[in-house]
Amino acid sequence: MNLKFNFDLKPRHRQLIEIIRSHWGALVLAGICMLIMAGGEAATAWLMKPAVDDVIIDRDRTMLLIIPIVILVVYLVKGTAMYFQGYLMNRVGRSIIREFRNKLYDHIHDLPLSFFHSEKTGVLMSRIINDVNIIKSMVSNAVTGSLRDACSVIALTTTTFMLDWKMASFTFLVLPAAFYPIHAFGRRIRKISTRGQIAMAELSTFLHETFAGAKIIKAFGMEDYEKARFFNKTKNLYKIEMKEVKVDELSSPVMELIGGIGIAVGIYYGGYRIFHNTLTPGTFFAFISATAMLYRPVRKLNKLNIYIQRGLAATDRIYDILERESEIVEKETPIPIPSGSHHVVFENVCFHYDQDGDNKxxxxxxxSLDAQPGEVVALVGMSGGGKTTLVNLLPRFYDISAGAILIDGIDIRDADIASLRRQIAIVTQEPILFNESVRNNIAYGNAEASDEAIEQAARDAYAYDFIKNMPEGFETPIGELGNRLSGGEKQRLCIARALLKDAPILILDEATSALDSEAEVVVQKALENLMKGRTTFVIAHRLSTITHAHRILVLVKGRIVEKGTHEELLNRDGAYRKLYNMQFGNS
Ligand SMILES: Nc1ncnc2c1ncn2[C@@H]1O[C@H](COP(=O)(O)OP(=O)(O)OP(=O)(O)O)[C@@H](O)[C@H]1O
Ligand SMILES: [Mg+2]
Known part of the structure; x- marks a missing residue:
């Protein structure tokens, strides 16, 4: 008999079983409740016998009082068991959801930046929201179902064999036939369910993008286009869901048919035996009722396999993420970078994104570059020249493909990553703020900062006045402001955050690009104060902001084509002078 149920247990499935097993206490209690419930059901059925024989036929008045009371007690006990069984199973299921969500979130944030570029936000959200739910439904159903139904199947099958083993053997000849559809349906469900979850993830990516991009959709009059795209996606999802329904709903009638065949064979063989007086009618009826009662748990076990297949598919998708390893790994004994000013060296650094793909x-x-402690290095050049990429290598957001980056002579690949990143304050090209108060955004990663320090950072970033004008000042949640913050305001909050971090290496990627000239002059001054004694990398398109840099590097298509001070480069008739003339219009 093929009892394998397609449970190809991989290590990840074993881990899942481990997690389920860690809730054994609640599971055992729930199991006991299930047994009590089953006992209650049997008792209710059994009570019909005295109800008929003693009360109705023998007209026994004491029994007339006793039986209803006993029935009430049985129902009370059964009801209590039912409540606790449901409560406990949900507790286990929901704890598992929570564990998986936390595990996923925990792991995802340990993955490098490249992971977030390769995976869509909507897909990750769908993993954390939808897939874990499927696992819960597998755990609840599989554990509840398997325990109760397996007990019933064993008890009832044993009963039939005890009644008449020959007839039982005939009847159960059909059983192997029943396991084939169980197996087939399970496999099919697993496939369809995977497709369903992919469609679901696509839907959630789509929602994420189109809600975030609502402005552009309106500006370009694309509402109808996006609606049509959405309707298409729900149609696709609906089709897949209906496919799943077809298999799901087909499985019961097929099982019933197989059961019917078994009973038909039993009746034919049993009736034949009765004709020949080798079987009593009582045994015959008991046998047929036991077989008929077997149908329910077997059908449930079939459904159980469907739940398990669906759950295993979800488990696979979740472990695909959980087993993803970070390519940015720390050495076994990483060297901590002490605080203080730093000497930064790039030695023949080559880099390409897509480390494992073909795009080399x-x-x-x-x-190559050499930034002395306290030196301000400016990076200029065409858009797409690699400026942002270059500064992203320093905090080890990505690992370089060749060459080396050294901080005070320590290769950053040997350094303790946390200590490395503590040395760097960064204002990114895109201002990124979180849905927290303005204060917490400025004090991000700096929880113990004093109010004075926070306010001073805001003042230096030229942000104090507009923060004070917000409804709740520093306590105003960014989220409630929605998109009310202007680009320049967001940028100034990000600058304040970097100022407060007060790190010895400063990276400013177009930090003042969204400010007006007046604000820029003031913020520039604050930044210049800050740059003193710090190794600073400034990226700017507006050359006016970098004229005071100690050194300017012109980066074109990933190569440093020129380096020198503003004056040196202007005197040279090269790329920098061309850029400068373009901006200031004097050829
Ligand atoms: N995550 C990424 N994956 C693959 N390619 C990328 C990624 N980020 C940037 N690139 C590519 O690397 C090149 C350099 O990009 P980078 O952002 O460093 O340019 P940049 O000099 O900062 O430009 P800009 O002045 O416009 O900000 C570009 O061709 C860009 O398309
Ligand atoms: Mg850039």
Missing amino acids: ELVLDHV
Whole structure:
């Protein structure tokens, strides 16, 4: 008999079983409640016998009082068991959901930045929201179902064999036939369910994008287009769901048919035996009722396999993420970078994104630079030249493909990542703020900062006045402001955050690009104060903001084509002078 149920247990499934097993206490209690419930059901059925024989036929008045009371007690006990069984199973299921959500979130944030570029936000959200739910439904149903139904199947099958083993053997000849559809339906469900979850993840990506991009959709009059796309996606999801329904709903009638065949064979064989007086009618009826009662738990076990297949498919998707390893790994004994000013060296650094793909086009091509402590290095050049990429390598957001980056002579690949990142304050090209109060955004990663320090950082970033004008000042939640903050305001909050971090290495990627000239002059001054004694990398398109840099590097297509001070470069008739003339219009 093929009892394998397609449970190809991989290590990840074993881990799932481990997690389920860690809730054994609640599961055992729930199991006991299930047994009590089953006992209650049997008792209710059994009570019909005295109800008929003693009360109705023998007209026994004491029994007339006793039986209703006993029935009430049985129902009370059964009801209590039912409540606790439901409560306990949900507790286990929901704890598992929570564990998986936390595990996923915990792991995802340990993955490098490249992971977030390769995976869509909507897909990750769907993993954390939908897939874990499927696991819960598998756990609740599988554990509840398997325990109760397996007990019933064993008890009833044993009964039939005890009644008449020959007839039982005949009847159960059909059983192997029953396991084939169980197996087939399970496999099919697993496939369809995977497709369903992919469609669900697509839907959630789509929602994420189109709600975030509502402005552009309106501006370009694309509402109808996006609606049509959405309707298409729900149609696709609906089709997949209906496919799943077809298999799901087909499985019961098929099982019933197989059961019917078994009973038909039993009746034919049993009746034949009765004709020949080798079987009593009582045994015959008891046998047929036991077989008929077997149908329910067997059908449930079939459904159980469907739940398990669906759950295993979800488990696979979740472990695909959980087993993803970070390519940015720390050495076994990483060297901590002490605080203080730093000497930063890039030695023949080459870099390409897509480390394991085929796109080996170099974004940085043998870049070398040497930034002394306290030196301000400006990076200028065409858009797409690799400036942001270059500064992203320093906090080890990505690992370089060749060459080395050294901080005070320590290769950053040997350094303790947390200590490395503590040395760096960064204002990114895109301002990123979180749905928290303005204060917490400025004090991000700096929880013990004093109010004075926070306010001073805001003042230096030229942000104090507009913060004070907000409804609740520093306590105003960014989320409630929605998109009310202007680009320049967001940028100033990000600058304040970097100022407060007060780190020895400063990275400013177009930090003042969204400010007006007046604000820029003031913020520039604050930044210049801050740059003193710090190794600073400034990226700017507006050359006016970097004229005071100690050194300017011109980066074109991943190569440093020129380096020198503003004056040196202007005197040279090169790329920098061309850029400068373009901006200031004097050729
Ligand atoms: N995550 C990424 N994956 C793959 N390619 C990327 C990624 N980020 C940037 N690139 C590519 O690397 C090149 C350099 O990009 P980078 O953002 O460093 O340019 P940049 O000099 O900062 O430009 P800009 O001045 O416009 O900000 C570009 O061709 C860009 O398309
Ligand atoms: Mg950039």
